[in-house]
Amino acid sequence: MNWKTTNRAALASLLAIAAVCGNLAGCAGSSQSTSSAAETTPAAETTTAAGAVKDGTYNATGTGFGNGDVPVTVTIEGGKITDVTVDAGTQSDGYGKDAADGLAQEVIDGQTYDIDVVSGATMTRNAVSDAVKEIMTEAGYDMDAIAAAKEESKGEDETVDTDVLVIGMGASGSVAALKAAESGARVLGVEATETLGGMGNAAQGMFAVGSVEQKDRYGEDGETTDEAYWYNHFQERNNNMGNSKLIRTFISEAKNTVSYMLNHGVGFFLSKQPQQIAHFDTETVYHRWNNADPFTYIGQALDDNGVEIRYSTTATKILTDADGNVTGAECTKEDGGTLTVNAKSVVVSTGSFANNAALMKEVLGEEVYSNAMVMAGAELPGVDMMWDIGASRG
Numbered sequence: 001m002n003w004k005t006t007n008r009a010a011l012a013s014l015l016a017i018a019a020v021c022g023n024l025a026g027c028a029g030s031s032q033s034t035s036s037a038a039e040t041t042p043a044a045e046t047t048t049a050a051g052a053v054k055d056g057t058y059n060a061t062g063t064g065f066g067n068g069d070v071p072v073t074v075t076i077e078g079g080k081i082t083d084v085t086v087d088a089g090t091q092s093d094g095y096g097k098d099a100a101d102g103l104a105q106e107v108i109d110g111q112t113y114d115i116d117v118v119s120g121a122t123m124t125r126n127a128v129s130d131a132v133k134e135i136m137t138e139a140g141y142d143m144d145a146i147a148a149a150k151e152e153s154k155g156e157d158e159t160v161d162t163d164v165l166v167i168g169m170g171a172s173g174s175v176a177a178l179k180a181a182e183s184g185a186r187v188l189g190v191e192a193t194e195t196l197g198g199m200g201n202a203a204q205g206m207f208a209v210g211s212v213e214q215k216d217r218y219g220e221d222g223e224t225t226d227e228a229y230w231y232n233h234f235q236e237r238n239n240n241m242g243n244s245k246l247i248r249t250f251i252s253e254a255k256n257t258v259s260y261m262l263n264h265g266v267g268f269f270l271s272k273q274p275q276q277i278a279h280f281d282t283e284t285v286y287h288r289w290n291n292a293d294p295f296t297y298i299g300q301a302l303d304d305n306g307v308e309i310r311y312s313t314t315a316t317k318i319l320t321d322a323d324g325n326v327t328g329a330e331c332t333k334e335d336g337g338t339l340t341v342n343a344k345s346v347v348v349s350t351g352s353f354a355n356n357a358a359l360m361k362e363v364l365g366e367e368v369y370s371n372a373m374v375m376a377g378a379e380l381p382g383v384d385m386m387w388d389i390g391a392s393r394g
């Protein structure tokens, strides 16, 4: 990412908005995937319920993370998809690259382009889905019939009531849900992927000033634990364009998040090796986990506190009453059925927009961010849902 751009302060504000609830600062992402025209070498034709499908080996290229090409090759024999190859060479190590084989297998198993959202690899998933959809269209599949069949086979609709609905059980949402449950609320979390923690799973630690670790090592005074010093430091680095209220909250709350996580079993140590540029000069403030997976602990605590989590469930619309008060949300379940949640409070913690090139351009006025790290659910309607009910775009 280009932190030298004059717009980085505005970008930092955007990222801080995504991170402030969980007090995790770093990278973010989202954008649309598109696929290029399919090249085909079709042969025999099989008439199936899904249309007059031509056998052959087809190629199409989807656009994945960082606008990288994701070429996909699909072999169709006897009207069935028998082989899929995904070349994820342009995608991220540990995320898109690792997901490629599983995505290919999902296409074969389901005989469909409509594959699951994968935590940390949503853009790669979208690229594959777009490319396979294009290939299936090219091969003669009746896409309308497929859509109709999907609609017919979808699961039961259901309605549930809860005190607090948390949409997006990533770094922020999982902790928000836990805190609400610990305060005595009945909590339901909906999460688009199958994983707790969202892109928090990519983080190796977090920024914090004034934590117990710092005070143990450096005492009470000095710039290391001084919130005002770090506020000025952030603002200076951002050409004084940062959102002061947000940055102050972020800085003053981080130590409480460290304490909260310590109380839930997550260990920290002050690391001399922050893993990314967002934590420059921060060997005194970068608190690295000293156990591998903080969300195992948070997940256990969520369980212990009776939080229900619906995985593979995507919120699509925030519900309001006649006066515009938020009353819940409409979600799509893995089986396609609709889950309507009536809730007294709704937390939207869907992260995920810095890799949305169009949105970043709209906000920042120029192309600045073509290689943002991808965020889980990057293409999902989190921000749009809020705009749809009148949230400020500012």
Ligand SMILES: Cc1cc2nc3c(=O)[nH]c(=O)nc-3n(C[C@H](O)[C@H](O)[C@H](O)COP(=O)(O)OP(=O)(O)OC[C@H]3O[C@@H](n4cnc5c(N)ncnc54)[C@H](O)[C@@H]3O)c2cc1C
Pocket: 018, 019, 022, 023, 024, 025, 026, 027, 028, 167, 168, 169, 170, 171, 172, 173, 190, 191, 192, 193, 195, 197, 198, 199, 200, 201, 202, 203, 204, 205, 206, 207, 275, 276, 313, 314, 315, 316, 349, 350, 351, 352, 373, 374, 375, 376, 377, 378, 380, 381, 382
């Ligand atoms: C590679 C990488 C390394 C990083 N390293 C660090 C680090 O070392 N330290 C640090 O502080 N930060 C780091 N970050 C940043 C940190 O991960 C994010 O700031 C943090 O995860 C943001 O939390 P969040 O809850 O806003 O979003 P996320 O953690 O991304 O959670 C959002 C969740 O919402 C879900 N979702 C989205 N839309 C919907 C919907 N409509 N319905 C249901 N669910 C939905 C998503 O699937 C996701 O699980 C890193 C980020 C990346 C990508």
